[in-house]
Amino acid sequence: MHKIDALEEKIKQAMQEIGFEVDQVLLNPSNRPDLGDYQYNGAMALGKKYHDNPMNIAEKIVEKIKHFPEFKSISTANPGFINITLSDEFLIDFANTSLRNITSNYNLGINKTIFLDYGGPNVAKVLHVGHLRSANIGQALNNLCEIVGCKTISDIHLGDWGRPMGMVILEIKTRYPDLAYFKEDYNGEEVDFNLTNDDLLELYPTATTKAKEDEQIMEEARKINLELQNKHKGYYALWKKIVEVSVGEIKRLYKDLNIDFDLWEGESDNFEYMNELFDYLYSKNIVTKSDGAEVIDVKEETDKKEMPPLILIKSNGAVSYEATDLAAIWERIHKFKLDEIWYVVDKRQELHFNQVFRASYKSGITSDTKLIFNGFGTMNGPDGKPFKTRDGGVMPLSDLLDNVTRVCEARLMEGITENRYDIARTIAVAAIKYADLLPFRTTDYNFDIDKFTDLNGKTGTYLLYSCVRMNSLLKKASEKNLEYQEIKVLKTETERKILIAMLDLKRIVKRSFENCSLNEICEYLYKITNLYNNFYAENKVLTEENIDTKTSWLALTKLLFDNNKQLLDILGINIPEKM
Numbered sequence: 115m116h117k118i119d120a121l122e123e124k125i126k127q128a129m130q131e132i133g134f135e136v137d138q139v140l141l142n143p144s145n146r147p148d149l150g151d152y153q154y155n156g157a158m159a160l161g162k163k164y165h166d167n168p169m170n171i172a173e174k175i176v177e178k179i180k181h182f183p184e185f186k187s188i189s190t191a192n193p194g195f196i197n198i199t200l201s202d203e204f205l206i207d208f209a210n211t212s213l214r215n216i217t218s219n220y221n222l223g224i225n226k227t228i229f230l231d232y233g234g235p236n237v238a239k240v241l242h243v244g245h246l247r248s249a250n251i252g253q254a255l256n257n258l259c260e261i262v263g264c265k266t267i268s269d270i271h272l273g274d275w276g277r278p279m280g281m282v283i284l285e286i287k288t289r290y291p292d293l294a295y296f297k298e299d300y301n302g303e304e305v306d307f308n309l310t311n312d313d314l315l316e317l318y319p320t321a322t323t324k325a326k327e328d329e330q331i332m333e334e335a336r337k338i339n340l341e342l343q344n345k346h347k348g349y350y351a352l353w354k355k356i357v358e359v360s361v362g363e364i365k366r367l368y369k370d371l372n373i374d375f376d377l378w379e380g381e382s383d384n385f386e387y388m389n390e391l392f393d394y395l396y397s398k399n400i401v402t403k404s405d406g407a408e409v410i411d412v413k414e415e416t417d418k419k420e421m422p423p424l425i426l427i428k429s430n431g432a433v434s435y436e437a438t439d440l441a442a443i444w445e446r447i448h449k450f451k452l453d454e455i456w457y458v459v460d461k462r463q464e465l466h467f468n469q470v471f472r473a474s475y476k477s478g479i480t481s482d483t484k485l486i487f488n489g490f491g492t493m494n495g496p497d498g499k500p501f502k503t504r505d506g507g508v509m510p511l512s513d514l515l516d517n518v519t520r521v522c523e524a525r526l527m528e529g530i531t532e533n534r535y536d537i538a539r540t541i542a543v544a545a546i547k548y549a550d551l552l553p554f555r556t557t558d559y560n561f562d563i564d565k566f567t568d569l570n571g572k573t574g575t576y577l578l579y580s581c582v583r584m585n586s587l588l589k590k591a592s593e594k595n596l597e598y599q600e601i602k603v604l605k606t607e608t609e610r611k612i613l614i615a616m617l618d619l620k621r622i623v624k625r626s627f628e629n630c631s632l633n634e635i636c637e638y639l640y641k642i643t644n645l646y647n648n649f650y651a652e653n654k655v656l657t658e659e660n661i662d663t664k665t666s667w668l669a670l671t672k673l674l675f676d677n678n679k680q681l682l683d684i685l686g687i688n689i690p691e692k693m
């Protein structure tokens with residue numbers, strides 16, 4: 115059991131012994147650190163319950179527990195607070211346990227199986243800055259789920275199906291009508307057609323604009339799309355090629371960002387389940403016709419806002435985005451035994467998911483599996499408006515990464531001659547990811563390259579720098595053959611503060627998991643890094659004469675490094691060797 119939990123339990127028992135009925139004792143990190151490390155505020159409620167002065171109650175409790183070896187001191191304060199200062203032995207013991215098993219501070223023993231749907235990029239379309247958040251937050255949540263004890267299955271859920279695919283194929287057909295894909299007798303053979311991601315980036319906007327401007331082209335694209343869905347040999351083979359090229363580029367970018375998936379499925383895979391899904395839905399008699407469309411009513415009595423019906427099939431006969439997501443749920447729950455499915459998607463899609471979830475529960479597709487929408491806010495440009503390139507276009511994610519890498523490379527120490535680009539890339543990724551995870555998930559924020567890479571700010575750069583420094587201190591100690599297995603003594607107030615902050619970590623991890631947001635972990639990393647940097651400035655570790663003090667300080671450094679590395683891992687951030 116975590117040491118704070120154990121202490122709370124012990125205090126609870128002592129209180130029961132003196133006759134106070136309590137279900138739970140909660141020790142809160144003190145907001146008056148001058149008075150104590152933790153405070154217990156329960157005496158106020160007990161005062162009401164037992165019609166007694168809270169101060170009396172607090173004093174009775176203190177009298178009963180003041181001899182606990184966990185405490186250095188304990189006192190009461192008006193109107194009934196109990197202030198606790200933990201003993202050094204308690205903190206040292208906690209630190210050494212953590213040092214031996216750092217994950218004990220993160221594992222909450224939650225053993226759900228959670229399916230995470232994040233990323234969701236669209237095939238053949240440029241991956242722009244708007245696509246960063248889903249993949250970044252989703253991956254970090256995935257890592258968080260695993261570290262608290264859950265089993266996870268992640269799926270990129272590619273947007274690889276639908277009318278735009280028909281448009282792109284039509285555009286290719288118009289330009290290269292002689293390609294084997296378009297021949298009557300095409301039989302699935304390999305076609306010598308060189309298609310690159312850059313080609314797609316040009317093809318997609320051209321094709322979609324043409325279709326939008328010309329109803330005839332749109333109609334033709336629709337037809338092609340329908341044939342594609344019926345697995346027309348040539349179109350299907352070409353589509354496969356488009357997907358392959360596009361996914362190659364997506365993989366390359368995501369790899370740099372430490373983003374990966376168990377499943378690289380797409381809407382096309384869900385489509386395979388569409389017939390089964392429709393048979394099921396029809397059998398439940400919940401599908402009705404409305405203005406030529408097929409819909410499911412998902413209103414509920416308690417609705418305050420209007421809830422439009424979910425459209426399964428549009429009036430033009432096309433299968434809707436909602437139907438695709440229902441088919442995705444259908445597939446997932448038939449393949450896996452899931453406690454929850456999490457969607458990490460732009461919060462502007464909330465209504466869509468609300469409708470889908472309701473239809474899924476209402477029709478009984480899901481009963482035991484909880485569907486959870488984790489929407490996120492927008493990343494805007496520095497001016498607070500949607501991010502644009504200098505010429506007014508959308509900013510491709512790869513350009514953004516390259517720009518930040520360039521800034522970071524220019525700032526690298528001159529002494530670093532090898533791997534400058536790779537190191538700068540690692541720092542750039544840290545700067546971008548940390549800035550993206552720092553605000554609460556649903557909050558919008560403005561991208562600001564100078565602010566995000568500031569070595570002295572609340573930034574990924576700052577965190578990495580501190581880790582690199584800890585690492586280099588530990589290396590130097592190893593070179594001097596210094597052993598530092600555990601902490602033996604605490605010398606300064608700052609050391610105590612670091613350990614007290616670390617005691618609080620498990621709760622922060624818990625809240626992060628419950629809120630499905632990484633903001634508190636980001637804030638926490640900044641706070642504990644600051645504390646360590648104070649410690650580093652106050653003490654000369656390597657030249658300290660007292661050997662117990664010196665090895666304790668090294669062990670503390672190791673603990674901090676391991677801790678921060680673990681937390682950065684959750685965020686999907688790597689630590690470079692040097693910077």
Ligand code: ARG
Pocket residue numbers: 231233234235236271272273439442457459
């Ligand atoms: N591809 C979609 C888009 O760009 C996002 C997919 C989100 N996930 C989902 N299951 N619908 O809007």
